[in-house]
Amino acid sequence: MKIGIAFIGGGVMGEAMINGILERKLASPGDITVSDVDPERLNGLSQKYGVRVSKDNRAAVQQTDVVVLAVKPQTLDEVMADLSGQLKQQLLLSIVAGASLSFLCEGFSHRQVVRAMPNAAARIGEGITLWMATKQVGKRQRAWACSILAALGKEICIEEEKFIDMATAVSGSGPAYILLVIEAIIDAAVHIGLPRTLAEEMTLQTVLGTARLVKVTGKHPAELRNAVTSPGGTTAEALLQLERGGLRALFGQAIVAAHEKAKSLQGPRLK
Ligand SMILES: NC(=O)c1ccc[n+]([C@@H]2O[C@H](COP(=O)([O-])OP(=O)(O)OC[C@H]3O[C@@H](n4cnc5c(N)ncnc54)[C@H](OP(=O)(O)O)[C@@H]3O)[C@@H](O)[C@H]2O)c1
Numbered sequence: 001m002k003i004g005i006a007f008i009g010g011g012v013m014g015e016a017m018i019n020g021i022l023e024r025k026l027a028s029p030g031d032i033t034v035s036d037v038d039p040e041r042l043n044g045l046s047q048k049y050g051v052r053v054s055k056d057n058r059a060a061v062q063q064t065d066v067v068v069l070a071v072k073p074q075t076l077d078e079v080m081a082d083l084s085g086q087l088k089q090q091l092l093l094s095i096v097a098g099a100s101l102s103f104l105c106e107g108f109s110h111r112q113v114v115r116a117m118p119n120a121a122a123r124i125g126e127g128i129t130l131w132m133a134t135k136q137v138g139k140r141q142r143a144w145a146c147s148i149l150a151a152l153g154k155e156i157c158i159e160e161e162k163f164i165d166m167a168t169a170v171s172g173s174g175p176a177y178i179l180l181v182i183e184a185i186i187d188a189a190v191h192i193g194l195p196r197t198l199a200e201e202m203t204l205q206t207v208l209g210t211a212r213l214v215k216v217t218g219k220h221p222a223e224l225r226n227a228v229t230s231p232g233g234t235t236a237e238a239l240l241q242l243e244r245g246g247l248r249a250l251f252g253q254a255i256v257a258a259h260e261k262a263k264s265l266q267g268p269r270l271k
Contacts, residue, residue, distance in 0.1 A: 001026050001147055004064040006090075008057050008079055009071035010034040010045050013095055016123040017068060018049055020151030023125070035060035057082045061090065066144055069094040069104075073265060080107035091141040093148065097168055098265025101134055101161060111136040114145045117167040118152050120175040127153035130167040132160075169258035177254065182207060 005027055007014045014034065021027055029050035035057045036042050042053035054060040057079060061067050067090050071079055076096055087110045094104055095116050104113045116131035129149045133142055142157075149155035158164070182203055189199035214221055229235045242248075 001144065002031065003027055003066060003144055004031050005033075005066045005068060005148075006060045006064040007032065007034040007036075007068045007070055008060065008083070009069065009075075010036040010038075010041055010053075011070060011072075012120075013118065013122065014068070014070035015045065016118075016127075016152060017070065017095075017148065018045065018051060020122065020125055021148060022049060024147070024151045026147055026151060033060045033064065058086055061086055064090055066091045066093055066141075066148065068148070069096055071096065073098050076107075083108055085109045091137060091144060093145055097172065098165075098262060101132065105134065112141060113137070114141075115161070115164055116145075116149055117164050117172050118149070119171050122152035125151070125153055128171045129153065129155045130158055130164055130171070131155060132158050132164060165262040166259055168262035169255050172262075173258050177251070178207065 003026070005021065007018065010018070014036075018032060018034070021032070022029065030052065032049075032051040033054055034042060034045050034051055035054045036045075037055070039055065042055070045051055046053045061083065067083075067087060069076075069079070069092060073096055076099055084107060087108055089112070090110075091112050091114060092104065092108060092110055093114045093116060095118055096104075097117070099115065101113055101115050104115065105111055111134055114131055114133045114137060116129050118129040119127045121127040122129070129152055131145060131149055133145065137145070146155060146157065185203045185206075186196070186199045189203065190196050194202070213224060217224065225239075229239065
């Protein structure tokens with residue numbers, strides 16, 4: 001594909017994207033420019049990946065095809081003020097949580113915008129990203145967005161922007177929920193006497209294997225769960241405790257709360 005890509009923000013997600021893009025050879029290091037306020041960060045990225053670096057957002061976006069916006073929502077206003085009116089024919093690809101397409105278009109005075117919601121597993125190419133483009137994004141630019149996001153794992157293009165806020169609550173924040181569950185199971189395993197290293201290995205393989213089991217068989221999770229729940233057995237005993245504690249309802253409440261929070265980020269400022 002060989003395109004020039006500028007990253008505004010070379011933090012955790014910016015680096016994950018650079019790594020994925022280089023691994024898939026979508027661009028060479030010399031085609032990537034990273035702009036960040038942290039000189040140490042820039043130094044590290046330049047040494048690790050051989051990418052070009054800049055402390056100047058305006059200079060970084062010159063003569064590029066795609067500008068990836070990977071700053072925290074709190075710094076978006078500052079970047080917008082800096083880059084408003086600076087983008088020409090580039091595709092602006094934003095992964096900033098809560099920043100709607102209309103807000104980005106208005107703030108950057110630009111129409112060719114993609115809004116995406118990846119997740120932390122993008123760091124190892126196992127992420128899931130939902131994305132949506134404005135109607136001004138051309139076929140070639142869509143293909144660029146698709147390839148860049150596919151370098152992070154699975155990507156799904158959607159037509160309704162409301163799904164992005166839902167993705168923020170489900171898959172964007174999702175790794176944190178699963179990590180908490182993993183941590184809780186490991187701690188419980190240690191509590192009943194298993195050595196921690198063994199507990200960790202058993203728990204991780206159980207989570208990985210179970211996700212793959214659902215995927216490979218295509219069966220409903222309840223069907224697979226019923227198959228391993230013998231009447232009067234140990235699994236039934238544990239599941240009763242989890243239901244008693246309200247685990248299922250808690251997940252419902254947590255995801256509803258995260259969704260409300262994601263929508264509220266758009267509030268008066270990000271409308
Ligand atoms: N992390 C995730 O799992 C995840 C998942 C989905 C979406 N996202 C979205 O991805 C975006 C980036 O997240 P992240 O975790 O990569 O954040 P991060 O690690 O904090 O990276 C942001 C980078 O931007 C730099 N920066 C701050 N102000 C800047 C400016 N004016 N110009 C250029 N660079 C600037 C920051 O420097 P300083 O640290 O010195 O301020 C930092 O290096 C966020 O909007 C988040 O909503 C993240």
